[in-house]
Amino acid sequence: MDITTMRGMTMFGDYFSRALIAGMGLALVAGPLGCFVVWRRMAYFGDTMAHSALLGVALSILLSVNMTLGVFAVAALVAGALIVLQRQATLSTDALLGILSHSTLAVGLVLVGFLTTVRIDLMGFLFGDILAVSVEDIAIIYGGGLAILLILILAWRPLLASTVSPELAEAEGLRPEASRLVLMILMASVIAIAMKLVGVLLITSLLIIPAATARRLSATPEMMAVVAAVLGAIAVVGGLFGSRTWDTASGPSIVVMALLIFLVSLAVPVTRLFGRGETHGA
């Protein structure tokens, strides 16, 4: 792995600034996309795709392909596999996700064990290593992130309409199936660029927690997307400074910071304007 060779570069200052820049870039993308994960109740689905990332890592090392591409491909394949299995309609989606989620993680772990020639920092992949982020990684995060945001903005209306009601969107000439596909590809992309930063076990938290926090502070979907992006960025900054101050693991610290913001937001009263209604499981 060439991550360490890039460490010497001083273009983006020290490792800490690079971590801040990379983390904030990821949060700005994860927030808006995470809103769709929350709205469409895809949390477990996101988890499943994220868990498959380790399999992507192992396969890309075995086949010597770019790791980001490998992770993206495997996550997208898992999403595709789920769609195919759902069509069979034998097991519930819940059970299918459980099978895919844990079996891809397990297969990934087993494969990593076979890779005797390469020393792999397993903890780094499971929980991320944001302090080891290279300039090249930052380029991938911002390049990929911009592309993801652009697609999200262009596809916003059909994505939102098919989230509210697929049949309504379809009757009025939009294509909910295509929207679903776009969303899955975007999620696979975010997972691919987020894996190095926060690890496969924590990626979904960056999608869900800022979005869930933003809900109480927003009156429209667009506002919620922006607020989620900002809250995610605050969580990254707070988490990283916290981890430096108390010498804690950086990835988990960011998630803890996001959680703290969420808990604080619970104290904010939801005004009548923002609606009420039954809350469903994350």
Add this chain to the structure above:
Amino acid sequence: MDARAQRETLITLSNAGVSRGGRTLVSGVDLTIARGEIVTLIGPNGSGKSTTAKLATGVLKPSTGTVVRKPGLRIGYVPQKLTIDWTLPLTVDRLMTLTGRFSAAEIDAALEAVGARRLLKAAVQELSGGEFQRVLFARAMIRKPDLLVLDEPVQGVDFSGEVALYELVRQIRDTTQSGILMISHDLHVVMAETDTVICLNGHVCCRGTPSMVKRSPEYLKLFGERAAGSLAIYQHHHDHEHHDDGCVTPQGHAHEHHHDHTGDHGHHDHAGHDHVR
């Protein structure tokens, strides 16, 4: 009839049918909808009402027969049941531009038309069933659709709300001259303004004006003896409903009856019909 003949035809289904995985969902449907015309599809659950509506909107392609739609046909859709999760913050204002871009003035006018302008800034989760249904009507109308598709528009709305919504449908038809395709599994109440009622059960059982269908033997066969004579035709300013037992009640009651009937349908399924599955 003469006046209608001059109206622009929006959709023509000729002997249209859909099969999925060897199973016939619906077959042999002939149906035309012209501007300003109201067509109501009735039938038990699984009778092919939604499939037929999807053929009309172009969401489904016919496996047999043909569907001809006016080029560039604009459709407005009022879904059967729409629950918007609390996690999605959505105001009425924002809901209006869900599938297209509209100016504030257009949004105001559409909400005004259904008497819901004061709800502009309200969160959709805050609305009552009747209010939400009105807003959904406004949302479909703002598109200035050629064809308005209403999927069980009065479901879950109480009788006074039901009357008001039928009134609204009539108004929409009169002011916009769009064609209206209404789906209903409420076998008892059909709008008097309906030009054609099509009674479905995998195929077209009977069709005609509401009063013709009410008397047709196929309607009685399909919906059972207890439905006999109970097809209430919703008239302007009605505040009660006639039941098969002769009593006249102020509604609420009809729905219970109606659920009894749907439970029975399996038994009379196709009985006495010469159609093949």
